[in-house]
Amino acid sequence: MTETRGFGAVFFPLGVLATFSIIVIAPLAAACWPEEGSLWNALPTLIGSGSTWKLMGSSLIIATGASLGATLLGAPAGHALRYVSPRVRGILLAGLFIPMAAPAHVMAVAWIELVGHGGLLASWIEIPFYNRAGVIFVLSCVYFPIPLFATLAASRRIPPALEEAARLHTGWIRAFLGVTVPLAATSTLAGGICVLLLTLLSFSIPSLFQVPVYTSEIYERFSATHDAAGAAAAGLCLLAFVSLIATIAVRRLRRHMGQLQHTPACMEPRQASRGAICLASTYCLALWAFTTMLPLLAVAVRALPPAACVAAWRTARGEIMCSLAVSVSVATGGIVLAFLLARIRGGMLPLLSAAAFCVSGPVLGVGLIRFWNHDGLRGMVYDGLAILVVAGMARHLVFPHLGLSIASSQLPACLEEAAAVHGVSKWRRTLCVVLPLLAPTLVLWWSLLFMLAWGELDASVLVAPPGWTPVSVRLFSLMHYGPSSMVAALSLVSTLFALGGAGGGFLAYRLLRRQVYG
Amino acid sequence: MGDSLLAVEVEGLAKSFGPKRILHEVRFSVPAGKLMAITGPSGSGKTTLLRAVAGLEPIDAGHIHIGGRSVSRPGFRVPPEKRGIAMTFQEGALWPHMTAEKHLRFVLRAHRLSVPETETRIRHVLEVVDLADRGTARPHELSGGEQQRLGIARALCVDAPLLLMDEPFAHLDEARTVRILTEIKERVCAGRSTVLLATHNETLLDADLVSRMGNACGNES
Amino acid sequence: MGWTRILLVIALTSLLAGCLPGKPEVVVYTSLDEMYSQPILDDFTASTGILVKAVYDTEAAKTTGLVTRLIEEKDRPRADVFWNNEVVQTIVLKGKGVLQAHPSQAAKPFPDHFKDPQGFWTGFAARGRVIIYNTNLVTTPPTSIQAFLDPQWKGKAAMARPIFGTTATEAATLFALWGEEKARAFFEGIKTNGVAVLAGNASVRDAVARGDYAFGWTDTDDANGAVEDGLPVKWLFPDQDGIGTLIIPNTVSMVAGAPHPEAGRELIDYLLSPAVEAKLANLRSLQIPLNPNVQTPERVPKLSGVKTIDLPFEAAADQMEHAMTVLREVFSS
Numbered sequence A: 001m002t003e004t005r006g007f008g009a010v011f012f013p014l015g016v017l018a019t020f021s022i023i024v025i026a027p028l029a030a031a032c033w034p035e036e037g038s039l040w041n042a043l044p045t046l047i048g049s050g051s052t053w054k055l056m057g058s059s060l061i062i063a064t065g066a067s068l069g070a071t072l073l074g075a076p077a078g079h080a081l082r083y084v085s086p087r088v089r090g091i092l093l094a095g096l097f098i099p100m101a102a103p104a105h106v107m108a109v110a111w112i113e114l115v116g117h118g119g120l121l122a123s124w125i126e127i128p129f130y131n132r133a134g135v136i137f138v139l140s141c142v143y144f145p146i147p148l149f150a151t152l153a154a155s156r157r158i159p160p161a162l163e164e165a166a167r168l169h170t171g172w173i174r175a176f177l178g179v180t181v182p183l184a185a186t187s188t189l190a191g192g193i194c195v196l197l198l199t200l201l202s203f204s205i206p207s208l209f210q211v212p213v214y215t216s217e218i219y220e221r222f223s224a225t226h227d228a229a230g231a232a233a234a235g236l237c238l239l240a241f242v243s244l245i246a247t248i249a250v251r252r253l254r255r256h257m258g259q260l261q262h263t264p265a266c267m268e269p270r271q272a273s274r275g276a277i278c279l280a281s282t283y284c285l286a287l288w289a290f291t292t293m294l295p296l297l298a299v300a301v302r303a304l305p306p307a308a309c310v311a312a313w314r315t316a317r318g319e320i321m322c323s324l325a326v327s328v329s330v331a332t333g334g335i336v337l338a339f340l341l342a343r344i345r346g347g348m349l350p351l352l353s354a355a356a357f358c359v360s361g362p363v364l365g366v367g368l369i370r371f372w373n374h375d376g377l378r379g380m381v382y383d384g385l386a387i388l389v390v391a392g393m394a395r396h397l398v399f400p401h402l403g404l405s406i407a408s409s410q411l412p413a414c415l416e417e418a419a420a421v422h423g424v425s426k427w428r429r430t431l432c433v434v435l436p437l438l439a440p441t442l443v444l445w446w447s448l449l450f451m452l453a454w455g456e457l458d459a460s461v462l463v464a465p466p467g468w469t470p471v472s473v474r475l476f477s478l479m480h481y482g483p484s485s486m487v488a489a490l491s492l493v494s495t496l497f498a499l500g501g502a503g504g505g506f507l508a509y510r511l512l513r514r515q516v517y518g
Numbered sequence B: 001m002g003d004s005l006l007a008v009e010v011e012g013l014a015k016s017f018g019p020k021r022i023l024h025e026v027r028f029s030v031p032a033g034k035l036m037a038i039t040g041p042s043g044s045g046k047t048t049l050l051r052a053v054a055g056l057e058p059i060d061a062g063h064i065h066i067g068g069r070s071v072s073r074p075g076f077r078v079p080p081e082k083r084g085i086a087m088t089f090q091e092g093a094l095w096p097h098m099t100a101e102k103h104l105r106f107v108l109r110a111h112r113l114s115v116p117e118t119e120t121r122i123r124h125v126l127e128v129v130d131l132a133d134r135g136t137a138r139p140h141e142l143s144g145g146e147q148q149r150l151g152i153a154r155a156l157c158v159d160a161p162l163l164l165m166d167e168p169f170a171h172l173d174e175a176r177t178v179r180i181l182t183e184i185k186e187r188v189c190a191g192r193s194t195v196l197l198a199t200h201n202e203t204l205l206d207a208d209l210v211s212r213m214g215n216a217c218g219n220e221s
Numbered sequence C: 001m002g003w004t005r006i007l008l009v010i011a012l013t014s015l016l017a018g019c020l021p022g023k024p025e026v027v028v029y030t031s032l033d034e035m036y037s038q039p040i041l042d043d044f045t046a047s048t049g050i051l052v053k054a055v056y057d058t059e060a061a062k063t064t065g066l067v068t069r070l071i072e073e074k075d076r077p078r079a080d081v082f083w084n085n086e087v088v089q090t091i092v093l094k095g096k097g098v099l100q101a102h103p104s105q106a107a108k109p110f111p112d113h114f115k116d117p118q119g120f121w122t123g124f125a126a127r128g129r130v131i132i133y134n135t136n137l138v139t140t141p142p143t144s145i146q147a148f149l150d151p152q153w154k155g156k157a158a159m160a161r162p163i164f165g166t167t168a169t170e171a172a173t174l175f176a177l178w179g180e181e182k183a184r185a186f187f188e189g190i191k192t193n194g195v196a197v198l199a200g201n202a203s204v205r206d207a208v209a210r211g212d213y214a215f216g217w218t219d220t221d222d223a224n225g226a227v228e229d230g231l232p233v234k235w236l237f238p239d240q241d242g243i244g245t246l247i248i249p250n251t252v253s254m255v256a257g258a259p260h261p262e263a264g265r266e267l268i269d270y271l272l273s274p275a276v277e278a279k280l281a282n283l284r285s286l287q288i289p290l291n292p293n294v295q296t297p298e299r300v301p302k303l304s305g306v307k308t309i310d311l312p313f314e315a316a317a318d319q320m321e322h323a324m325t326v327l328r329e330v331f332s333s
Helices: A007-032 A035-048 A050-082 A086-101 A104-115 A132-143 A145-155 A160-167 A172-200 A204-208 A214-224 A228-260 A274-302 A306-315 A317-344 A349-358 A361-372 A377-383 A386-396 A398-410 A413-421 A426-455 A471-481 A484-517 B046-054 B100-109 B115-128 B144-157 B174-189 C003-019 C034-048 C064-072 C088-095 C145-149 C165-178 C180-192 C201-210 C220-228 C261-271 C274-282 C313-332
Strands: B006-017 B020-031 B035-039 B061-066 B069-073 B085-088 B162-166 B194-199 B209-213 C025-030 C051-056 C081-084 C121-134 C157-160 C196-198 C215-219 C233-236 C247-255
Touching (some): A007 A317, A035 A228, A050 A086, A050 A214, A050 C313, A132 A172, A214 A228, A214 C064, A214 C313, A228 A349, A306 A317, A306 A484, A317 A386, A349 A398, A361 A386, A413 B085, A426 A484, B006 B046, B020 B046, B020 B209, B046 B194, B100 B115, B100 B144, B115 B144, C025 C034, C025 C261, C034 C051, C064 C081, C088 C121, C121 C165, C145 C180, C157 C165, C165 C313, C180 C313, C201 C233
Parallel strands (some): B035 B194, C157 C215
Antiparallel strands (some): B006 B020, B006 B061, C121 C233
């Protein structure tokens, strides 16, 4: 449609698209289109290889197990939290979010410190931990907050009257199982599928447990035989597989998602019985103690005496500062770009953002080198700390991009229209209407992006500029030769920073939400 | 095409959402300084018609002229902010982060009024809609009726030549409705505004023109 | 002050800072563990005033991460010097045109076997591939790598995944020495005999020290660390009556098109100095000096006292890519 459009209306989307292309599409294309078309030669070999399918099978077993485990742990907690008082719920939610806020490799170290060889419990019980079951267990404990939040969000949309109507004819257990659980099931399932996709892509935890998975195939092709084309081909296969699962899941789930769509987001159930509240609180506390406090306590014990933490801080002060600067920049830059992308509503763009995440870190890292390591402006970015910011943004942009696109589309259109019909320009509408209304969501995604950037390892390790080392890279190095107390202390310090960012963001979100929506 | 004495002229307007035809061959014209009521049952297309005139919906056929200027035709649409209009929304469309006064100040800033003029208008309009003591309240602190009055105040304060009102009195008591209607009619009589008012209840109105929208999606004037 | 002015001041300051002559610097990519390499690089800065900017490898990407990065950066290198903790990947880089010759005077005393005839790389401070065994579990330790195939030790031995680090170097050497058929049969035999394949040489050391396995295949630096920590382990050079032990030197090389060639050459000469070899020999890593002029400490084995595998490293480098493809196949199934 040809409308009368000003200079800004034409060039603003172009500018946003150009920025997105430079940060996400160009490195992705550079990685996937190696010289001499070798990618296309590598694909048939890869698909025809038996080991490819075996590793994919292994990944799928682990991902399915972790998805089931995370759902079995998280979904009951999601339902339970609905019955807890709002204040206690906030505290429990913050506590239960910790396993996801801490970098994944730190949680793996924590579990190894607890039940691995030489771990705190190793002298009491012998658990065969370095196998698929171990990986599934740790991944379940790391990702259970996703089905938890999904279930909680859905269960809070269920009108209390639906349960009450069932209670007139049956006991609360049957009412809960017959009405509440099925109504929230679609959302719980969506959370479980998210876990499935994330665990299919996970590399650091299986590699720490020495369990071969498909992502290690990508990594080995790239690092053992310097076969960048083979690694890119393997990355594309993974991308296709993940996209297939995601597409099937979205198509299947969309049909059922509508049933709670038109109810308000926060419906408190009527007063639950003391027994129900007690049971719900006990389960959440037990889950928090088991999945969060126990492993982190093991790290803390290993990090003793406290001087080890001070020593870790002193040794890695430079790296922590580097990570802090990079993570803040990634979060800020990523949020600005994601917000602008959400404003121009590019239909296929989130898929490209997702592709940059799915092709695996080393493949994206190679693409970043190929695109940015040139003379001129690109070289200036590549030679400095900015390349780590670009790497973090390229790898994790998908999360705020999708999140803000959804949040933006859920904002009632009439709010912006009301400003437009009263003569308010598009810029002022964006600044004074859309931005303040999305501010709580922006802050929430900022903190999530900060957390992801803090733990980023796979792409950063390939492009870290000389003289700068992010703390995640340093930690991975120390795991090899450093004393375990130092590794534990640095893991603890690293977790505290990640939690600081996430916690600060969460508090700011609550504050802003209250300010904006009352 | 457009007569300069006509504030709004709609010719052969058609609009569909997917296979569902909402408006078909709608035509009417409103001379400047008149109040036209658009009536009809729910789902007859009153809101869609107002949104099309406001430039919030592209149209499939026909054309719309405002003040003699072509503003909408298939493939062409002047953006709403450049049409010189004001509008009240059925659903309120109030900004949850702004106080009542800030709502008005925000839209008045777009019209580049001086600060004293802005403040005078805010005070006057809030008095008209009986919200003078609620200026610092935010939408969630207002009742349903107060919210609707704030929406009306926002539309009135900019003093636009064309005022579009979508079910503006649905939640108001009769006394307040009469008071606000009086203010609107004063503006119309003074030739400051032309009003298109969509309502399913025309009993309170003493409109200059009435356009009835039927289920056949067309209209009769 | 308005935002425009503030931005202008920042831009001008950055521009001026960029134009001012900076401190001389050198960029080194090193795969030697940071705890050993950093003090030496700090000493270099202290003695020359040249700032060293280092990129270290992580254990997860051992050596190969940096090698891939050097290959990808070939058209616009950022590194001046590559200090590798092994040799075969360095030769691979030479083959890909990533390195340039630097026939250093400091390389003269080193044995010919451990340096490139054209001066593309020089080996120094070597490690041996050794058998580490748990003294609580083993009374008569195995003296050959053939013990990994011995049914007597089924499920009782461990090694690192042979596609990374020095284990990959040794695997490529065996492929060159024995030919593909015999080497493949050897590694398949290892797998059949239940040898545990762990993440790295340090994991092998830890597992043997804990008693999870009776013996394992690792490097002298890892093995000596465990001995110095008082753990119940000993180590020995295998196959002293047979093919010999693989001795793997650190290698230092100049990157082609290095942005700071002068400083790079200075760093290479420094790393090849007797002082550095002596320092590396005295550390926990127990690196064997290759320069005959360096006084070898008592605790460090002398190169002359070890029977080494008699094969040029280039032959192993030629086999590297193929060997890795075969071994990935063997160990992924």
